[in-house]
Amino acid sequence: MTRRESAATVSSLRFRDILGQRRVVEYLLTALRQQRLAHAYLFLGPPGVGKETTARALAAALNCQHPQDDGEACAECPSCRRLAAGNHPDFQVIAPTSEGRQPQIRIDQIRDFRRLTAYPPVEGGWRVVLIKPAEALNQAAVNALLKTLEEPPPQHLLALTAGVEDDLPPTVVSRCHKLAFTPLPTDLIVQALLKRGLGSSPAVLLAALSGGSLGRALALDPEDLLTQRRQVLTALQELPLGNTSGVLAWAADLAKKNQEVENFLLLAQLWYHDLLLCHVGADLRLLSHQDLTAELQAQSCQTGPDFCFARLAALGAAQRQWRANLNQELTLDVLGLSLQEGEFAS
Numbered sequence: 234m235t236r237r238e239s240a241a242t243v244s245s246l247r248f249r250d251i252l253g254q255r256r257v258v259e260y261l262l263t264a265l266r267q268q269r270l271a272h273a274y275l276f277l278g279p280p281g282v283g284k285e286t287t288a289r290a291l292a293a294a295l296n297c298q299h300p301q302d303d304g305e306a307c308a309e310c311p312s313c314r315r316l317a318a319g320n321h322p323d324f325q326v327i328a329p330t331s332e333g334r335q336p337q338i339r340i341d342q343i344r345d346f347r348r349l350t351a352y353p354p355v356e357g358g359w360r361v362v363l364i365k366p367a368e369a370l371n372q373a374a375v376n377a378l379l380k381t382l383e384e385p386p387p388q389h390l391l392a393l394t395a396g397v398e399d400d401l402p403p404t405v406v407s408r409c410h411k412l413a414f415t416p417l418p419t420d421l422i423v424q425a426l427l428k429r430g431l432g433s434s435p436a437v438l439l440a441a442l443s444g445g446s447l448g449r450a451l452a453l454d455p456e457d458l459l460t461q462r463r464q465v466l467t468a469l470q471e472l473p474l475g476n477t478s479g480v481l482a483w484a485a486d487l488a489k490k491n492q493e494v495e496n497f498l499l500l501a502q503l504w505y506h507d508l509l510l511c512h513v514g515a516d517l518r519l520l521s522h523q524d525l526t527a528e529l530q531a532q533s534c535q536t537g538p539d540f541c542f543a544r545l546a547a548l549g550a551a552q553r554q555w556r557a558n559l560n561q562e563l564t565l566d567v568l569g570l571s572l573q574e575g576e577f578a579s
């Protein structure tokens with residue numbers, strides 16, 4: 234987690250600060266006002282769209298000493314301050330203890346939590362426990378958690394986060410109230426980045442690459458991204474000029490930088506998408522690479538829409554195969570060879 238992301242998360246205690254999730258927010262505020270909250274929620278949706286912030290806002294609202302008429306926390310009382318500082322004794326986060334390819338939440342973490350639930354919340358309000366991501370619960374941890382989900386102690390609320398419910402045991406899903414979080418619209422992410430002092434061009438590019446996740450946009454480094462973009466554009470120009478062994482060497486080199494492949498595919502797709510927008514004379518404010526408008530317009534004179542569509546199809550196919558873990562080196566070989574083909578002609 235970057236410093237910017239961490240600061241943004243901690244400072245957001247109110248539902249009204251949560252971007253783009255109006256349906257979920259209105260539902261929870263209504264349930265708060267009517268005191269009809271479920272004892273366990275399953276927040277479903279992509280990473281970085283406000284699931285953890287929502288759990289924190291719930292904890293704030295439930296423990297606030299001066300809640301507002303609409304159900305929101307005051308953000309100023311001692312309870313709210315402790316929550317904002319990340320040291321409220323009744324807001325707990327259970328997360329994987331180790332990184333790696335398959336991070337896990339272990340049974341002893343759930344057992345510790347269950348022991349805690351034998352006691353009432355320290356400050357007399359509600360104990361809110363965030364389990365993130367629920368996909369990381371191993372089978373033993375799930376079994377231990379089911380007892381709490383079946384017989385929740387009073388003044389306890391659980392919030393579990395997950396991408397999609399299909400990745401969770403049905404026994405967990407059926408015991409939680411599901412709430413669906415949606416990817417954020419690009420313009421909301423741009424505004425959030427501008428508010429954090431980012432320039433307009435990098436903000437637009439980061440938002441376009443974020444996949445609707447503010448968390449992902451904040452985690453991307455704008456300068457690294459601009460460097461990567463230059464490398465991507467150079468590769469797109471040079472691949473058609475080289476021979477097959479050059480293409481295969483490029484693919485092997487890219488495959489080694491596992492984390493950069495996704496960005497390569499996204500940046501290249503945005504480039505051809507921008508070229509198509511230039512072809513149809515669209516509003517230049519719609520471009521993702523706004524700082525390269527002149528370069529885009531020059532290249533759009535050299536390429537036809539069919540060329541862009543073919544490139545987009547090749548990149549889209551590679552992206553699907555890469556994400557599905559299907560023979561990744563071969564995927565990049567095939568992509569390189571298809572990027573080598575084609576004429577710059579309108």
Ligand SMILES: [Zn+2]
Nearest residue numbers: 297307310313
């Ligand atoms: Zn308060």
